[in-house]
Amino acid sequence: MAVRLSPPPPLPLRFNMRQTDCGRFTAITEALLAEIPEDLPLAMRASLFTDSIMEAASQAIPLAKPHTRLYRDAWIYGPQVKELNRRVNAARKAYRRAPSPSSRAYLHSVVHHARAVKNGLREQAWLDWCCSLGSRTTVGAMWQRVKAMYAPSPRTLPTHPSPDAETDRLARIIASRSSPVYLPLPVRHLQASAEEGRSATIDAACRLEAPSDAPFTSEELRSALYGRRDTVPGLDLQKEHHYLPHHLSGPFSVPLWLCHLLDLEKALELAQPLAILEVLADKDVAGRLLHWVCGFLHGRTASVRFQGCLSESLSHAHSHSLGTP
Template identity: 35%
Template sequence: MQHNGVYARTGPQSAHRSKPPPLCNILNDPELDRTSRPPHHCPRRPNPSHSPTTNLITASSTSCHLRPHTSTMPQTTQPYKTHTPRCQKPFPVYRQTHRAQKNNESPTPPTSQVLCGERETPLQVPPSYSHPNNLGDTSNTANTSPPTSLRILQWNILGASARRSLLEEVAHKDNIDIFLLQETLLSKHRPLHMRGFTPFLLPYVRGGCAILVRKHIPAAAISPLPDCSEAEIQGVDLTLAQGHLKIYNVYRSPTADLRLGELLSLSDTEEVFVGGDFNAHHFCLNSQSPTNPTGRHLATVLEETPTITLLNDVDSPTHLQGGRLDLSLVSSTLARHSTWEIHPTLTSDHHAILCTIPIAPLPRPPAPPPRWNTKRADWGLFTNTLDDLINSDPSQDLEEHAAQIISAFQAAAGTIYRANPTPEALRYLQSVIQHSIAEKNSIKEQKWLEWCQSLGAHSNLGSIWKKLKAVSSPPSARPPTHPNPRKEAENLAESFARRTSPTQLPNDIRRRQEELHQHRAEMIHISQNTPAESDRPFTTHELAQAKKSSTDTAPGLDGITYSMLSHAGPVAEKAFLDLLNHSWTLGRLPLQWKQL
């Protein structure tokens, strides 16, 4: 029976089992009342009387009742569902407490007895768990919304090069922060590059793995990695707003051995997320295939490690043939608000999985300044709008004065046609790029065929070897100019300093310098206190001469271009001139003008 992510066997299938499986202690709910079980229902045999949307069983202190789970994913032969973590030790209590608070009820105290199959096995269920480096502790925020989350997509992609454009589209549409990819089939000579992501690649051995992290999230490869026997594993350490999170990507081929004890035990001291294709079969995972050694090992390790939580909804297969091969595990302190769901569109022979972890990443860098199509601008309207927006009473503070002028220019720039790409223009650009790439490849192929045809039976043997060497061997690297250039530069600077030192001058020259030192100091003091002809305010004529008539270049953060300054009206010119003289009088520039 399925009970809030908890599975217990009933009927004839459980009678022959003398000993419950290890994972059953994790998957069974402590509040399950066996007398309320529907007859002849087993997780491996779906009840045909249930609706296709899959009924979930919600527990109370004395009985169980069914409630429909509405799926937000498109209905297929196996319905997609959004899932919250269900098979973990601490979380039967967490889920019940959260449900009672939502219904304004008092939560039922946790019990120490957990049902397992047809037997009652004593098992202490801790009501909470405090991590030594707790990033996800939300014990004091039960009535508040979850924090900003990290979105992780894991997928056995079965060839990453052919699906790169699909990954880029999903990253933009679903706001993915991290990709965990298995069976990438990439070698070290064929890296995977995606715009806006930092790649961490594990070359192809049995399948190959890749982790792609948003560039604004600081990430570093983990070395050394925990021992997982023959499975492929890679990891990255993320620096987030509230601390660190270790991400591990695992791929086990069907014939490889897998050991997870060292990897999952890392959750005792740090926050971790582990995802990948484990190829594990166990009946508590609703696997259609017989239990294999990896499934038994996984069940044992999960029972022995209370600090790690399996996020999977075992009712949702991750393989097209119905297997639950792709698993997602996270530290128990982060599992409370974590979600797990099958992606509605990404499919190879595996379904992609989308996990949301309640950790706030670092904020993204600010968007680039807007670009304006000045060739299609209505400059008359811009000039009139700018003159109306100029404040006739400027601030005495230089920073506020500059901010007033900049905001007026930016507001008036709204009358200029902004070069925002429309979806149609973006699709047209993509088609042009694809056509250009196809033409480039066609030219390369034609040149290659011409080069091959130039080699024949009558070709010079020396020229043949020369061409083959040029094709097969990469160009040799140039030797460095000096074996230690930094040290050589320091030696050169020290030698120059010694030769140009005043101690190298003759004695009469040094005496004359000492005599003139006092006179020079007096002249410098007089020149500093005497107003120069240039210490006067700028004039309108000087401003007109300083204006550039050249084409626009890349603007600064304020987005003001040469064209905007040159088309400013008389009111805006006077205001801008007052700002320049204000800055000249104070002897410093506004801070906005120093930012790049």
């Protein structure tokens, strides 16, 4: 008599925090919390508070797609493997924060110890599974365990039937979106009439001396080339914190210098380089920095890479400074 194994339980739902709608989440949370009576017991209020947070999250945060990838340590994962991974991550963070020969040696010792312990756990789990095999073990159960041990990669998605044509089509669409033909005729006339004055203003600002023209010091170059992702150069008491405003209805942060472009129609696609440079010159951006931005905005070309195919480079008449040169 063959024993049919039950299917594995579905993975728990997880929220995609990168696409959180912060404004909607805050509004829903405040509305739900305002409906909780104040005369309820503390335990009931805490339960209603938790339910309100989960309800707001279910409406404002999309769910992440459940993955089917089986990781290498999935079949032996437990509290001991979790603790080993935590120690390895802590040692790596300590080495990135303060790299030195001693921290590097400590990182190597932690990694070697974790690998040795995991190899022992794999060997013991393999022996336990082999001892559990018998004449009544089904072939499906054996293959299911073998696949879990070898951790196969996820199934690849189907490719496009004609990637070359699709690559050229995407490149033409992106280039056409920056064409001045899509602008209204009065706007094009105004841009043509203001071109001479804008060019004179930009040339005068480029010839001015600015504080940004000072050459970089050796200490600044050394701190810039030393890529620390967990902290900024300098002492902890002298760090400068830069805060970025957020949309009230979305998760994307808006750099402060982008606020200068909000008065332009379709600033991210149809902003004229001269208009952007004039606004920057009015904001006291001058000297070599403005000259570099001028060269960065003019003569922009872009190509599209799609499924291993690369299109030809097409010029963008009205490009923006957020693209790739």
